[in-house]
Amino acid sequence: MVSALVWFVFLLLFNSSVLVGCLNDEGVALWSFKQSLQDPEGSLSNWNYSDENPCSWNGITCKEEKVVSVSIPKKKLGGFLPPALGSLTALRHVNLRNNKLYGSLPVKLFEAQGLQSLVLYGNSLSGSIPSEIGNLSYLQTLDLSQNFLNGSIPASLLHCKRLRTLGLSQNNLTGALPDGFGASLVALEKLDLSFNNLSGSIPGDMGNLSSLKETVDLSHNHFTGSIPESLGNLPEKVYIDLAYNNLSGRIPQNGALVNRGPTAFLGNPGLCGSPLKNPCPRDTLGASPPSSLPYIPTNGSPMTPDGGDGKGRGLSKGAVVAIVAGDVVGICFIGLLFSYCYSSVCACRKHRDEDTGNFEKSSKRRKECLCFRKDESETLSENVEQYDLVPLDMQVSFDLDELLKASAFVLGKSGIGIVYKVVLEDGLTLAVRRLGEGGSQRFKEFQTEVEAIGKLRHPNIVKLRAYYWSIDEKLLIYDYIPNGNLATAIHGKAGMVSFTPLPWSIRLKIMKGIAKGLAYLHEFSPKKYVHGDLKPNNIMLGHNMEPHISDFGLGRLANIAGGSPTLQSNRMTSEKQQQQETPFEVASVSPTMNSASFYQAPEAPKSVKPSQKWDAYSYGVILLEMISGRSPIVQVGTTEMDLVRWIQLCIEEKKPLSDVVDPFMARESEKEEEMVAMLKIALACVQANPEKRPSMRHICDALDRLTASSA
Template sequence: MAAALVTAWVVLSAAALVVESLNSEGYALLSLKQSLKEDPEGRLANWDASSSDPCAWNGVTCKDLRVVSLSIPKKKLSGILPPSLGSLPSLRHLNLRNNYLSGVLPPELFTGAPGLQSLVLYGNSFSGSLPPSIGLLVYLQALDLSMNSFNGSLPLSIVRCCRLRTLNLSRNNFTGFLPSGFGANFGSLEKLDLSFNRFDGAIPGDVGNLSSLQGTVDFSHNNFSGPIPVTLGYLPEKVYIDLTYNNLTGPIPQSGGLMIRGPTAFIGNPGLCGHPLKKPCSSLAGGDSSPSPYPYLPGNYPPQNPGDVPGKGEKGMGKTGLVAIVVGDVIGICLVSLLFSFCYSRLCACCKHRYDHVYGFEKGEKGRKDCLCFRKDESESLSENVQQYGLVPLDAQVAFDLDELLKASAFVLGKSGIGIVYKVVLEDGLTLGVRRLGEGGSQRFKEFQTEVEAIGKLRHPNIVTLMAYYWSVDEKLLIYDYIPNGSLSTALHGKPGLVSFNPLPWFVRLRILKGIVKGVIYLHEISQKKYVHGDLNPSNVLLGKNFEPRISDFGLARLANIAGGTPTLQSNRMTAPEKPLQLGGPSEISTAIPLSNLSSYYQAPEARKAVKPSQKWDVYSFGVILLEVITGRYPIVQVGTLEMSSVQWIEQCIEEEKPLLEALDPYLVKDMDKEEEIIGVLKIAMACVQGAPERRPSMRNVWEALEGLPMSSVD
């Protein structure tokens, strides 16, 4: 009996030792730790051979005691990846981005973990070629190897990864042709970035089959050659195609989305020609008589009859005839100019008098009697370069006329790089917001009319309504619904010169943010033209009677440009505060930062280049607004002698694992019971301010994320 008990005890003890020993996956992870040269932040400190449970180690996630995820981003790890990582057969996600890792990718990683779904290694120093065994990852959905030093051509087997949704290989040294079937096999691909490599050869024609693509498809800064495939225009219209700085040649196909791209999508390709480039396509070389795809561009006009071709048919016009035509043209131009100058001066005098008293100019009756004004029916015979003046309503509820507007009391609300803004109170008590634009642009009335009437059709509770406009040769006015509670910027920071103000509580801030998102979604998705605001910041988010947000200044920069003003898109619309910007408490008060520099900090990084506006610009701007709402700080902050953007500062706070209170607006300390909500919004903000536009969510995604927060106190 005693012997049996001893035997049982020995067996149970041996079993316990087996249970407590580290399994094979634990040893695979330890081999990774041993392959690292540096772990300065001690992220892998609890990776210990004496531990029996690797699932409790930092960065490791398990399911059914199997490692399914390994995520250690931005921890300054240096070293290589060992082949033993292939001993994690259940691994689904590997994220080692933004470290200092180097060396080659071990093929064993792909052969040993065929179920891998995401491989994110961007921002390291990996080199070498991509192993052909990557074709075994048939479940792979996200492959991001950007910002490394990979080289060689892409293995043909990569097209077997047919579930890929994200493929980012930018900023490496990849060479060679894109594999055959690149477009046909990636039907689920949503994001594609091949920029800043050395790919060459033709862009595959089957790329046009990538119907799920979104955002920017980036082929820029490579050595792609040959013609642009016509099928590239078949990509979704919302997709921005960047072909800049390659060796592409021939005419730009006029198919689908390629027809609406501006010239900035094609610059850096000297061999390209045709619309939208200002470079006509010359006749085909070698005597080929095939018709030019752009036969009516300058330099390619077809002959209408034999006499039109030099050297054929009748002789050209003689020298005397040419001189007579030139002299006649000069006399005619002079007469028209004199008539135009007379009419213009009389019309300006009249129109200027009618609105001078609104802007504080001297008023007099003599000018009214002497001036000459054209009514609409009288001016129709004039050149369209001189348009009639008048008040044009854009809203059916506009019941006032021009005389009522000009007789109203007007108060200056503010001045900016895009005109002066007035608060105008009519005799019947109706209050309007009136913006005065430039004094030129008389030759662009039709363009102004098209733009302003398109804006006037926008109707949404979170967008300021453009009710009417006024056009004359030397004055342009935009008449808006008046919004009484100022801007979000003033609500967050107070008015200059006022020491105290009533700060917004968290639930009001959250409600404002949701309203902004609704307004931008309307511009992006629901409005007829799928607009981009392009200049979203707290100064042009106005607050209504109940602090409901109303987005303003949409399309304003373009209207001001047409009207003859000299606006900058990111003009300084903020008055500099008298108190300095502060960071971190009384001991770290910075010097005053000129707010004229603030506007650029709301801009997405790519918006500072000459590219077609993208909706992701607005997403980035909204992310900066989110940070401003959470921190109560302007988008540029200063700690000691260091000046940085609020985005950089928050990233630093997160990396240093500082408590939320250090970044939170002091006025929100009383709302710390909502800490979970605030952190949730902060995470959304950090997603919005990603440097690469394709990594930012859409505004629809932002709305869904906000709705997913436990916001019981928000309407």
Template sequence: MFSPLFYLVSLICFTSNVLVRSLNDEGLSLLSFKQSITEDPEGSLRNWNSLDETPCSWNGITCKQEKVTSLSIPKKGLKGFLPKGLEPLSSLRHVNLRNNGFYGGLPVELFSSQSLQSLVLNGNMFSGVLSNEIGKLKYLQTLDLSQNSIEGAIPISLIQCKRLKTLYLSRNNFTGSLPVGFGSGLVALERLDLSFNRFNGSIPSDLGELSSLQGTVDLSHNGFSGEIPPSLGNHPEKVYIDLSYNNLSGRIPQNGALENRGPTAFIGNPELCGPPLRNPCSSDTPGASSPSSFPFVPENNPPLTLGNNGSSNGKRRGLSKNTVVAIVVSDIVGICLIGLIFSYCYWRLWVCSCKKGKGGDDGKGRKDCFCFRKDESGTLSDNVEHYDLVPLDAEVGFDLDELLKASAFVLGKSGIGIMYKVVLEDGLTLAVRRLGEGGSQRYKEFQTEVEAIGKIRHPNIVTLRAYYWSIDEKLLIYDYISNGNLEAAIHGRTGTISLTPLSWSIRLRIIKGIGRGLAYLHEFSPKKYVHGDLKPNNILLAHDMEPHISDFGLGRLANIAGGFPMLQSDRLPSEKKEQHSAPSEVVINNSSALNPDSCYQAPEALKVVKPSQKWDVYSFGVILLEMVSGRSPMVQVGTTEMNLVQWIEYCIEEKSPLADVLDPFLAREPEREEDIVTVLRIALACVQTTPERRPSMKHICETLIRLNASTV
């Protein structure tokens, strides 16, 4: 029989044990959050247990020195509201609840953590107004409230968040004008998206003071009125400012970031005038300097052509002295501009290095390994998120685990990343491009771009099937085209002596296929795209020699991913070929010490940042010259080296016979001479120096269709 003293001691010990194991204040605060959740379909909060001492082991919670620093539960189907009583989370730095079903207002207590650096709540159903208390977040760098139903004006206190770098408020019900000092106050702002709201009033002129802005500044689909502040042009040309679908009026300023833009950035503003819109400014329009506000675009003129005897059937007009001076001056200015751009850009090369024992060099056909991994943590660390493999096609039947387990062979390495041939266990062969490990803050922009590219479906364009994004890797998964590229088909593979020449019927098949693919991008794709970097080594050939245009949109994606800084918004610099990196499947032609890839660039590409469809037409013309002549893009004439276009012009001036221009293998098919000359004339039209004189790809395709070839 136990004495009363024993019971007293036992009770004291038991009580002490309970007190030792009681949950701290941060855990209790998070439990109140859990109690506000009405639906948790994936059981994301299953291990949030009141018997724990701290919440640091709970799903979605990250701690540092036993203090909660991150609450990250994205895309889990949670439904509920944010409760009050979050004040104990005083060390909270990151909150990420994106793409759930949270509703109701944003409690004031959410802004009580002075350490908060990122608040990501996009893709929910939050409503109400944004509290003025947000100005207390002195360390806030990322605020993403897009795709909710928040209303009212932006609180003026927001401009006190001097460290704010990313501000995404798109697709809400915000109203009113932007706060006074918006531009001059948010000095660190890099990303700005205010689209699809109900903002009104004039665009503040101090937006031009946001010197750190990058990518797209989206003010579209609002009610902004008045004239476009010329100060917006203070931003560099790489910044794209979208002002479409507002109530703006007056003449479009032509400077900096507003110059040389397409009409897409300004459409939906009936009162705007001047280039690039086809709405001329009247003489009384403020800022209008001439009756005509857009340039006259002439029709395509007949190109300078070769007759069957090689002589020119047209006259060459000399340039006036003033014209020559203007061209020289513009070239000097363009060269200076390129020099400045190069001085601010850097090149990075991501090289895949594998741990000892996981990959080895066994010679010509060596197998290389993937150097990417899947992060299972699901937590937000240093404001970086992790994502899974995202299919862009309903027929994609593999997942990330299958991809990681697959056999992988390096197809080539370059400044834009590494390309692998990947064979899955079921035999499916894919091409995977690894973009690198940078750009952790630009997932939304990458997602929008890659999903748009993934919608492109054409038999002459390589299909993008899926993508993967994480802090460690950015991967693009394509169909694998097995018969090499056009460069190898014309000039032979590196390291091989034999070359099987292409018949004219096969060449014409390839020419027509490339033309159809480009015409689709230019005329029939959802956004009338520009490839921007067309050349023979990114035209892949199937076993039936049908061409497939690859690397479409790659420059833009690489720029967003951060693995390769771009000199131009959508155009790739020439890729650097790596030694010892290419097995037998790699095709690299290095016919000149000079960079042959630059031969495919239109002359205006060095002066204009935004690519145009005429760039692609010029590149297509150079490819036609290469296929007709069989020559490399750089041609040696005596002691002089010139590009292919210069060489053709030299042959015309010298009245060389047609046989000296054509590939000797084509001389064996004299019955095809008429078609060959027609293609040569098309090529000459495509490489006109003046972009407006080049024909459209649609017109080129209509001409090519009329050519007859028995096997085409």
């Protein structure tokens, strides 16, 4: 009996050893990874040692039974990054972003020489970047942002010549950029080195990064010296951010550096010249004339630099006449050429209009239009589509699959499409606007517009985080702002059980925030934008009732996207009408009149292009609405009039302030002076003559003085 029991135990142990021993080498390497981790969410629960290979494990992708991808983002995995990953010979992609990994980057990890993407941002990794990273000659994406890495950027990184995305922001990196940085990494499309302690000068060869598509972010470092003029060689649509360094000298005005707003250069006290308001000293206003050219004094007598009379060196009278005559002929020739080309392009446009829908007929005519014609490479084929989510900053930590699998709730519907509240698996909440289906495929134009909007960063502007474009779908992904819109906060909405009007202090805070957001758009954004459609419905309120201006540029994007947005979605799952949350709904104020039109400036219907003065007028109407607590349409007896006219009528009739101000604020009599001051600002904004309206920057200054005096 005892011997039988011993034999049974032996067989059991033997069979267990057979089971344990069947996992292949790659599975054993990954199993050691699991053993070294804390996995509080059980994300690796199906990783079993008894499996033949790891290809069915969560986060593992295989090709021909070889591991090619390890992707386990946002699962709160804690522990050291294992060197065993380097033994996976076919490994191409590692994505362990937004976990709790710590310790240094293991040198053996870089033995996986076929690695194409290494995404580890949002962990707690420390130590330096090993020089062995240069072994990854196929590397295209390297994102180590938001860690605690230190030391310098290794020169061996320049061996990664296929690198397209380099994100090292928010670390503790020091030292200068490696020599040849720009000349070596010419394939770079995204570059973010912000929020480090990098020093030295900006390499002049960075102008060679001609493949860049988004932002070159070198902000919040310790770079010194002047801004290389070669940065102007970068593609013009690239936004160059050099803010908060120790740069000095004149800001070059060439190529991609021309017409930039001041935001890109703030925090560099030594910089001068446009677009900053810090003028350059006289001795740096420009290069002095070359010494070989004669200096012409005011009396007209040519003198050489050494003080001689310049005889034999100056130009004769005949030569001067010949030069002038040549210039005149050249200018005339250019003028004629311009006129011819202009008429040609107009003719082209006419032929194109006549042959709309029949490109075969007009192809011959288009060949004759030789001037002012866009390069054909800039035109997107109608068959080209983009089927992936495009992030607009390095902080986007979700992908298209996560977005489409998330729960979605309808927040509001309009002629421009549906807005959803989308809750991802990890709890991140977003607002997604669907622009509709179909329409013309003007992707390049859409891309340029949406990426420009995505660069706007201000506490009072809703952040556009990402977008998606295809024939069937156009999505804009924003930060979700939780406290609804200003229209609801002022007036409540139908069906609301209880409604508490905002106190004056909150209203004042909101009014200041809106002004700051508009001033940023007008004065400090890269292109000095205009909103053009400001109203309480598109001013969202955050956790602390801080305002966020939304829907900026939306009409333009909807027009480019084309088609009529439908009111149904076949993309979002779990669509539910969430009745208690409708921050994008329009407050119902009158069944007979369209309230939105009363926020438009009087000159708007007659103008083609919106102006900053339009926004000032809209802002003034919103101020009147917040001060009075009334809708933009006021019922007076049996008639209705707009709020601006009603306020003006009250002033003409010398009615007491209590008749104008929201009755709820009657108890706040100590704030009466502030209310009167705000009323004056509002009336200045709604002047019929646009030229008499103040700029948003002046309004911000007035509000700052007002709150400072009452503090």
